[in-house]
Amino acid sequence: MENEKELHPSQRKDHRTDALATKFVDKTASWQQKATKHAGGKKEKSSPPGGVDDTPIPDAPPGYTLKIIFHRAESLPMADINSLSSDPYVLAQLNVDLPPRHKQDPHMRFRTPTIRRSTNPVWNSEWIIANVPATGFKLKARIYDEDPADHDDRLGNVHVHVDSLDDNWTGIKEQKYKIKKRMGSKRAYFIRGCAAMFSKGIEMSGSLFVSVEILGRTEVGNNGGRTWTVGPCAWSRHLSPMIGRLTGTKVSGNGKDGTRTEQYNFQANQIQLAGPVPPPLYHRYVEFKPFIAGMFTAKSLRGYILNRALHHQHSRVYNYDRTTVYGSFPSPSKDMSMQFLNLVDFDRGGRIFTYVLTLDGLFRFTETGKEFGIDLLSKHTMHSDVNIYIAFSGEFFIRRLKAPHKEPFDSAQETHPAQDVGGGPPHADPPSDPAYYALYIDNDSGTYRPSAKLLPLLKEFMHKNFPGLKVVTLDCQADEERMGKLKKEQRDRKKAEGKGMVYMQDDRSSLSSSDEEELEERLREYGDEEPSDKSGKKKGKLREKVKKEIKESKVGEWVHGDREREDRETREDMQPVEGGKEDGQKGHSSGELRQVNGVLGRKEEGVHGDNEKVEAR
Numbered sequence: 073m074e075n076e077k078e079l080h081p082s083q084r085k086d087h088r089t090d091a092l093a094t095k096f097v098d099k100t101a102s103w104q105q106k107a108t109k110h111a112g113g114k115k116e117k118s119s120p121p122g123g124v125d126d127t128p129i130p131d132a133p134p135g136y137t138l139k140i141i142f143h144r145a146e147s148l149p150m151a152d153i154n155s156l157s158s159d160p161y162v163l164a165q166l167n168v169d170l171p172p173r174h175k176q177d178p179h180m181r182f183r184t185p186t187i188r189r190s191t192n193p194v195w196n197s198e199w200i201i202a203n204v205p206a207t208g209f210k211l212k213a214r215i216y217d218e219d220p221a222d223h224d225d226r227l228g229n230v231h232v233h234v235d236s237l238d239d240n241w242t243g244i245k246e247q248k249y250k251i252k253k254r255m256g257s258k259r260a261y262f263i264r265g266c267a268a269m270f271s272k273g274i275e276m277s278g279s280l281f282v283s284v285e286i287l288g289r290t291e292v293g294n295n296g297g298r299t300w301t302v303g304p305c306a307w308s309r310h311l312s313p314m315i316g317r318l319t320g321t322k323v324s325g326n327g328k329d330g331t332r333t334e335q336y337n338f339q340a341n342q343i344q345l346a347g348p349v350p351p352p353l354y355h356r357y358v359e360f361k362p363f364i365a366g367m368f369t370a371k372s373l374r375g376y377i378l379n380r381a382l383h384h385q386h387s388r389v390y391n392y393d394r395t396t397v398y399g400s401f402p403s404p405s406k407d408m409s410m411q412f413l414n415l416v417d418f419d420r421g422g423r424i425f426t427y428v429l430t431l432d433g434l435f436r437f438t439e440t441g442k443e444f445g446i447d448l449l450s451k452h453t454m455h456s457d458v459n460i461y462i463a464f465s466g467e468f469f470i471r472r473l474k475a476p477h478k479e480p481f482d483s484a485q486e487t488h489p490a491q492d493v494g495g496g497p498p499h500a501d502p503p504s505d506p507a508y509y510a511l512y513i514d515n516d517s518g519t520y521r522p523s524a525k526l527l528p529l530l531k532e533f534m535h536k537n538f539p540g541l542k543v544v545t546l547d548c549q550a551d552e553e554r555m556g557k558l559k560k561e562q563r564d565r566k567k568a569e570g571k572g573m574v575y576m577q578d579d580r581s582s583l584s585s586s587d588e589e590e591l592e593e594r595l596r597e598y599g600d601e602e603p604s605d606k607s608g609k610k611k612g613k614l615r616e617k618v619k620k621e622i623k624e625s626k627v628g629e630w631v632h633g634d635r636e637r638e639d640r641e642t643r644e645d646m647q648p649v650e651g652g653k654e655d656g657q658k659g660h661s662s663g664e665l666r667q668v669n670g671v672l673g674r675k676e677e678g679v680h681g682d683n684e685k686v687e688a689r
Contacts, residue, residue, distance in 0.1 A: 120358050120360045121356075121359050122355075122356045122357050122358030122359055122360075122520070122521065123355060123522075123523065124354070124355050124521075124522065124523040124526065125173075125174075125354050125355065125356050125461070126354075127173045127354070128351075129173060129295065129296070129297040129298055129351050130170070130297035131296060131297055132170055132296045132297040133205075133206070133296060134203065134289055134290055134296055135202075135204045135205040135206060135237075135289075135290050135296075135299070136203075136204050136237050136286050136287075136288070136289055136290060137200065137201070137202045137203070137204070137286070137287040137288055137289070137290045137302065138200070138201050138204050138209075138284060138285070138286060139199070139200050139284070139287055140166075140182075140198070140199045140200075140201070140211065140283070140284050141199075141246075141284075142162050142164070142184055142195050142197045142199075142213065142280070142281075142282060143194070143195065143196055143282065143283060144193060144196070144281050145162075145251070145278060145280045145281070146278060146279045146281075147191065147192070147275040147276070147277060147278040147279065148160055148190075148192070148215065149191070149227050149256060149261045149263065149264040150191060150260055150263040151217035151225045151227065151259070151260040151263070152189075152217075152263075153263060155189055156263065157189045157190060158189075158190065158191055158217040158225075158260065159186050159188050159189065159190075159217055159219070160186070160187055160190065160191075160216065160217055160218075161183060161184050161186040161195075161215075161216055161218055162183070162184040162197070162214070162216075163181065163182075163183050163213070163214045163216060164181065164182045164183075164184075164211060164212065164213045165179050165180065165181050165182075165211075165212050166179075166181075166182075166210075166299070167179070167209065167212070168204055168208075168209050169205055169207045169208075170203075170205055170298060170299065171297070172298075173298075173354065173461075174461060176459075176460040176461060177431060178430065178432070178459050178461070180201065180299055180300075180301070180432060182199045182301075184197040185197065185398040186396070188394070191264075198303075198304060199301070200287070200302040200303045201299055201300070201302065202292075202300050202301075202302050202347065202348070203290040203292055203295065203296065203298065203299050203300065204290075205237070206236060206237050206238060207235075207236060207237075208233075208234040208235045210231070210232070210233050211231070211232040211233075211282075211284075212229065212231055212232075213230045213231075213232070213280060213282070214228075214229050215227040215229070215230070215251060215280065217257070217260065218392055218393070220392065220393040225256075225259065226256055227251070227257065227260055227278070228251035228252055228253050228255070228256040228278060229251065229252045229254075229255055230249045230280045231249075231252075232249065232282060232284070237286065239286075239289075241286055243284055243286060244282060244283055244285075245283055245285075246282075246283050247281065247283070248279050248280075249279060249280050249281075250277060250278075250279055251278040251279060261276070295348050298348070300348040300432060300433065301344060301346075301347050302346060302347060303344075303401075303402060303403055304344075304400040304401060304402050304403075305343065305344050305345065305346055305400060305401045305404060305408055305537070306344045306398070306399070306400040307341070307342060307343040307344070307398070307399050307400065307401075307411060307412075308341070308342050308396055308397065308398050309339060309396065309397045309415060310339070310341070310342075310389070310390050310391055310392065310396050311338070311395045312337065312388065312391060313335065313336055313337050313338075315338035315389065316335075316336035316338040317336040318338075321336065321337065321338050338389070338439075339415075339438065339439070340389045340390050340436070340437075340438045341416075341437055342390065342434060342435065342436050343411075343412060343415075344433060345404075345429075345433040345434070345435050345533070346403060346404050346433065346536070346537055347432065347433045348433075349429070349431060349432070349433050349463045349533065350529040350532070350533055352526055353429070353464050353522075353526055353530065354431070354461065355461065355463070355464065355465070355520040355521070355522050355523075356460060356461055356520070357453070357460060357519055357520055358519065358521050360518070366378075367379055367382070367453075367458070368453075368460050382454050382457075383457065383458060385454050386454050386455070386457045386458070389454065390436070404536060404537045404538065404539055405539060406505075406506055406539050406540045408537070408538065408539075409506035409538040409540050409541045410504065412541075413470065413502070413541075416437075416470055418470060418472070418496070418497060418502040418509070419470050419471060419472040419488050419496065419502070419509065420498060420502075421489075421565065421566050421569045422469075422489045422565030422566035422568075423441075423562070423566065424439070424440055424441060424468075424559060424563070425437045425438065425439055425467060425468050425469065426438060426439075426440040426451075426452065426466075427455070427465065427466060427467065427468055427513075428452050428455040428456045428462055428464075429462065429464040429465065429530075430459065430462055430463060431461060431462065433463075433537075436455045436456075437455070438455070440467065441566070452517045452520060453519050456519075462520060464515070464520075464522050464526070465515075465517035465519065465520045465522060466513060466515045466516045466517045466522060467513075467514055467516045467517075467559075468511060468512060469512050469558075469559070469562050470510070470511060470512070471488065471489070471490070471509070471510045471512060472487060472489075472496050472503070472508055472509055472510075473486075473487055473493075473508055473509065473510055473542070474487070474488075474491075474493045474495075476505065476508045477507075479542070480510040480542055480544050487510070489561065489562065489565035489569075490561045490565075498569055505540065506538065506540035506541040507540050507541075507542070509542065510541070510542040510544055511534065511538065511542065511543050511544065512544045512546060512558060513530065513534065513543065513544070513545055513546070514545065514546040514547070514548050515546075515547065515548055516548040516555070524547040524548075524549065527545040527546075527547060528545070530545060531543045531544075531545045546558075
């Protein structure tokens with residue numbers, strides 16, 4: 073429970089002398105620094121603690137590569153009163169016996185996409201993890217209902233405990249695990265209980281179906297003491313209209329009648345890169361100010377407030393809602409490189425991005441620039457979710473090459489947006505070959521101050537994950553003049569083409585979750601007949617009975633209590649499992665629930681209107 077203690081401020085009451093003590097400590101520290109600099113008549117430059125950490129990975133024998141599949145869930149509680157349904161997703165954490173380099177290293181985590189309006193969701197989401205030791209693992213899966221307007225309600229937990237692994241282990245094949253309701257939302261289970269009173273086909277106990285199989289032994293090299301994500305390479309795009317208004321960032325696209333439309337939006341992106349991240353890419357935050365340590369560890373009152381504010385900002389920027397777009401690739405490929413270019417809008421507008429690469433290879437990035445109204449949106453502290461250790465951080469931008477067979481710094485090479493190169497934006501569609509593009513990436517991060525000596529390793533890792541894309545690294549100190557010139561050219565192009573303009577391509581080859589919801593709503597609105605149960609009876613009265621029962625109850629008073637309990641129990645729940653292996657539980661399917669959900673429609677506002685209300689709250 074050490075981590076839990078670190079996340080809570082001291083319970084001691086404040087005293088009027090606390091402010092004086094803080095000033096005195098800061099003053100004495102300043103005196104000490106001056107005395108050190110002038111000792112012996114010599115001035116010495118001392119660097120604050122942090123930056124690159126050369127702590128080696130602990131030695132361990134090779135482990136196994138596992139594939140975990142979250143198939144589906146049945147009979148989940150109903151978190152939405154209007155539709156008697158939920159928007160469920162799974163947040164999983166894998167705990168193993170391998171010792172970390174530091175106790176503050178983040179856990180291995182995985183999130184499935186959200187399934188809309190279903191208490192019987194089907195995910196079939198795969199998570200491939202390398203180097204799981206022979207001593208086994210403890211998998212903790214939390215099922216949530218996505219609710220960006222209020223608070224994600226927890227629907228229950230599932231623990232999978234495997235004591236040991238070997239070449240003869242048969243694995244777990246679509247095993248049914250009973251969902252623990254102890255930490256589930258009281259409101260959600262109350263709604264389901266009301267629905268169960270009027271239908272025998274609705275059960276109170278839910279189940280999660282999970283598979284785990286061994287793919288073989290892991291070739292670890294010098295990575296024997298850690299686990300990492302192999303795949304799939306999942307990506308997601310998050311949009312926030314309210315932040316877009318604050319920063320003045322707009323998104324342009326095509327309307328229903330084919331006309332060009334513009335609206336305020338801010339885009340955040342995530343891509344899971346295939347591991348392992350090179351071991352030397354290991355950086356700690358830099359304590360360049362006295363309060364920085366408290367902000368990352370949340371030990372002091374001031375640090376706790378800043379820590380919670382940055383966590384909240386991270387969750388707002390990388391917010392999951394109905395506009396979030398998901399996708400994945402089995403492994404790095406040219407298609408994955410093109411998707412990355414699509415997320416950064418190719419070479420349009422001279423955009424510059426802030427990025428963070430986590431220890432497990434999660435690549436997060438958003439657009440940055442001096443014109444942004446909220447400075448913290450481009451801070452690496454926010455992008456890392458206030459993690460003490462990360463792999464790398466900095467800024468990057470994209471250039472389009474006139475001659476794809478030549479290197480970006482070739483004297484005969486022309487690049488856009490520095491020069492007007494035909495065959496692409498802003499007057500034509502971008503080329504569909506990543507060989508026409510170069511990724512310029514640097515280590516310009518004051519929060520973590522990545523080492524320039526590790527830029528070649530970063531280049532190799534990025535080139536492996538984005539095949540066909542040329543990668544150029546820049547040292548923010550040694551290449552300061554050249555980097556400044558390149559970024560100035562980017563900013564000049566941005567001023568010429570328009571501030572914060574993003575063009576979202578209309579991909580009609582696939583439907584997002586929000587598109588499917590709109591189609592479903594139209595089917596419900598214009599359908600000729602109301603769904604019926606197996607006996608042929610209409611179920612329209614069920615909806616009215618359940619909603620009446622809920623309105624007469626005090627379920628609304630439980631919301632605040634659920635939220636406080638969630639915050640209190642989250643850290644405890646994500647600690648390593650101390651129990652034994654759970655056995656699969658046999659149960660009955662709830663086919664009638666699907667029919668109930670078919671009857672219940674929810675009248676929604678427009679996507680962007682919803683998001684603006686969410687951010688305003």
